[in-house]
Amino acid sequence: MSRVIVVTSGKGGVGKTTTSASLAAGLAKKGYKVAVIDFDVGLRNLDLIMGCERRVVYDFVNVVQGEANLKQALIRDKRVDNLYILAASQTRDKDALTEEGVGKVIDDLKADGFDFIVCDSPAGIEKGAQLALYYADEAIVVTNPEVSSVRDSDRILGILQAKSRRAESGDAPISEHLVLTRYNPERVDSGDMLAVDDVVDLLKVPLLGVVPESQQVLNASNAGEPVILDEESDAAQAYMDVVDRFLGEEKEHRFLTAEKKGLFSKFFGK
């Protein structure tokens, strides 16, 4: 049975696209058939992070508007089997996506036997973000440990509960998961950032994982590779945990505390 997952946040630049790419790649590596869709019409950067920007011929908007079929537009990932990308369009107007059109694409993907359909949401709480979450069965809310990001996530959670198809039809509500990204324990200790407990306390959504702030994420996105494939890095391991927990495994949370300072830094300060 297919599951539709929206990766959303309210605020921009918190790590939705990074998370979508790694989640999709991680699920595909486990053997599931996965499609990841970029809903950020106009910005289009999922294909850059996935490293397939030169292979985009037809995009999501073309399919919704009937100018191409799904088979033509789905880009097959070269590194991971069973992983497909549906890119956003860079030039079209933001109203190019419609609820019906999106619904049809999702139904077609389900009929094609995709196990997971990951929807990478644009920022905001308006139409684009609402379309991305409308058909979701599961929501991954991406938050940074700062007040404005948490506030925006709270708003998007309210919208998930009120404006999704599941809410409108009275079905079981969307299951919600929290991913806290760009977490920096040193800055939490110094009081510049919110602690993980404070965020979970306010949002009251089960924590799927904490992804540390990491240079590896920037390197990976510059290289056009989902960071989860850079297996040695902290960020990749954090995302692997996220995937395992999403699939129901119980795992202890990692990357929550600052690394102990070595003798050297003890003697010489920072």
Place this chain on the structure above:
Amino acid sequence: MSKIIDLKGSILSLTVLKLYDDRFEVTRDALEQKVAQAPDFFVGIPVVLEPQVALADATFLALLVEFLHQKRMIPIGVRTEDEQIKEQAEYAGLAIFPNTPDKPARPEKPRAASSEDEAGLKSALMIAGSVRSGQQVYAKDRDVVVMGSVNPGAEVVADGHVHVMGTVMGKVFAGSSGETGARIFANRLNPELVCIAGMYQLAEDIDDQFKNGFMEVRLENDKLVFNPDCLN
């Protein structure tokens, strides 16, 4: 330099007098009867007039204002979109309120919207989880019980009492139609605003000592009273 005045936006609860008849004498007699039933209740209350009919008699509002003053009520304005009534109101020295809906619009449906239907027992409106930023819950003619928290940027409004099992971090309004006996109860209160029957206090005006532990807020002599000991 000390402050001389302070002009702030305000949330007031006003009595609205709806007028269904354009004859002054008939209206006056009806009012006379009403006031006779509870003369003290009407002394000093601010009243907004809301004509539901055209007022052809150009002196209607002026006469009504005079009559209300005699009854020691304080007419302060008219709520209308009718140009001719606006003109009369200006002449009678009344403020003009635009005819906006009674309650602020609800931007998003609260989670427990389905329990808001009017059928059956009119007990408290139950909200299963937290009220989130951007959401507004309104319990008409009854209490509201929020099982979770009222998050920053959320609003909970009730004509009756407001009970919050978690923490109030947003805005809460009890007695929003003027019920001065309405109270607010919270497991913890660290709100953006609390308001009972139009009297409100902002976060910055609330003493920090009241922001920990169970709290009751009620109205006494037109003042909000914070009572941490209400359970003892």
